Amino acid sequence: MSDAHDTGPVVNAIAPAPPIGFALVGWFVQNQRPLPWRRHYDPYAVWISEVMLQQTQMSKVLPYYERWMARFPTVQAVAKASLEELLRAWEGLGYYGRVRQLQKAAQEIVTLYGGNIPWEEEALRRLPGIGPYTAAAVASLAFGRDVPVLDGNAQRVSARLLDWPKPVKDAESQRILRQVLEEWMPSGRAREFNQAVMELGSLICKPKKPRCTQCPVRAWCRAYAADTVAHRPVAPRRPLMQAITVAVGVLCDNGKVFIQKRPPQGLMAGLWEFPGGKAHEGETPEETLHRELAEELGVTVTITGKITEIRHAITRYRLHLHAFRCVLNPPDQPLELRSAVQGLWVPLEGLDQYAFPSANRRLIRMLQTRQGTTP
Known part of the structure; x- marks a missing residue:
């Protein structure tokens, strides 16, 4: 040798x-x-x-x-x-x-x-x-x-x-x-x-x-x-993973939940998701959700309970997702799509027809397992 x-x-x-x-x-x-x-x-x-x-x-x-x-x-x-x-x-x-x-x-x-x-x-x-x-x-x-x-x-x-x-x-x-x-x-x-x-x-x-x-x-x-x-092989230095806290809302109304479609460009383009987004420094997850729904949909909500927390890695990010159940308050507010390209009210059993990011899909499975088809 x-x-x-x-x-x-x-x-x-x-x-x-x-x-x-x-x-x-x-x-x-x-x-x-x-x-x-x-x-x-x-x-x-x-x-x-x-x-x-x-x-x-x-x-x-x-x-x-x-x-x-x-x-x-x-x-x-x-x-x-x-x-x-x-x-x-x-x-x-x-x-x-x-x-x-x-x-x-x-x-x-x-x-x-x-x-x-x-x-x-x-x-x-x-x-x-x-x-x-x-x-x-x-x-x-x-x-x-x-x-x-x-x-x-x-x-x-x-x-x-x-x-x-x-x-x-x-x-x-x-x-x-x-x-x-x-x-x-x-x-x-x-x-x-x-x-x-x-x-x-x-x-x-x-x-x-x-x-x-x-x-x-x-x-x-x-x-x-x-x-x-x-x-061997000699690898380049890996970029550091970035930790991100996200809050999403399972917005419920008359037995259905609201989902929105991401734009056709950017990260996870064209996929459906629950509304929400990244936390600002110093925000609690609940504060993040209120702010994000106001920014994305122009609505105010009442959080009726926390569903779960999900940890998920994607590319260079470590995602810590907080999911909350919420309802519109007042209940008859119109939703304005300010960042998404489409929005739908869908029963839980109908969510399987749409493509979601993995963390959202885990949340859906949890909802369907825990509560059957009732949001």
Whole structure:
């Protein structure tokens, strides 16, 4: 193993790489998981799986994928569906901008390509929401194009094999890692090779407690030889999580609750929510709710009780949500939509038809469980 670590500069060590590529392909053929999109490598199925897997764990994606494919089995189905339907099917996966871009891309595929997903990487990258990673994944997995896929797993595997000492997100690192993957890839085996690298990162070369003794390419791993596996890849410093306190109101009237739809741009765009918002410094949650409902809807309310508190993490934020039951006071005030684009009064059992952020959905489940269908 010491020879593998002492072969000179990293970028000059990629010439003899084919043994790594063939070892990875052979391992994958014998050990691949029976994932649903691997049955036929249909381009649409591969595309949906790759979009869902961005920043989401495989175990969470699988049930969403199966439900999505049953409801939207073709590109045309996505193109024709309402955004509300798509968001509801996606609810819980997060990063909802992916859904809007997915539909825009589907509509372009129908208009420009007759519903057939293009096989060229550059054509794929011109579609909305498809960046270098997704384009390479679809081109190689669905169409067998010899292009490397550099996802998080591939970054970790290649950085460890090279004992790469720089942050993997840097432009230079991205270029070098993509270059070595391309060198290691056996010609005509891009589908197996790219999945082998990603599968290895998911099952063996894990971020923590990697199973190095089970690795099929350990003999070529410089980080293993140098005992630096725990320090590779070098990651950029993570931004600090920001704590946010939020108060929302379950505004009740005649057996229904009020929900409003967020604007089509910004965080959680197009999703439905209970009215409310972020607390100002020094405010109690109750004061926050009164202020927010006055600002958002132009109404005054009486808080009739606290329902629950929910803690939830989203992107860079740690959310502490306080939920209150409330009623209009006086009761006949008109609601003015000052920040939302639509508002509805809906019975509890009807809330399942609308797409909500995860914290709001948890609140809905709690309300339905505790009180049946009576607000």
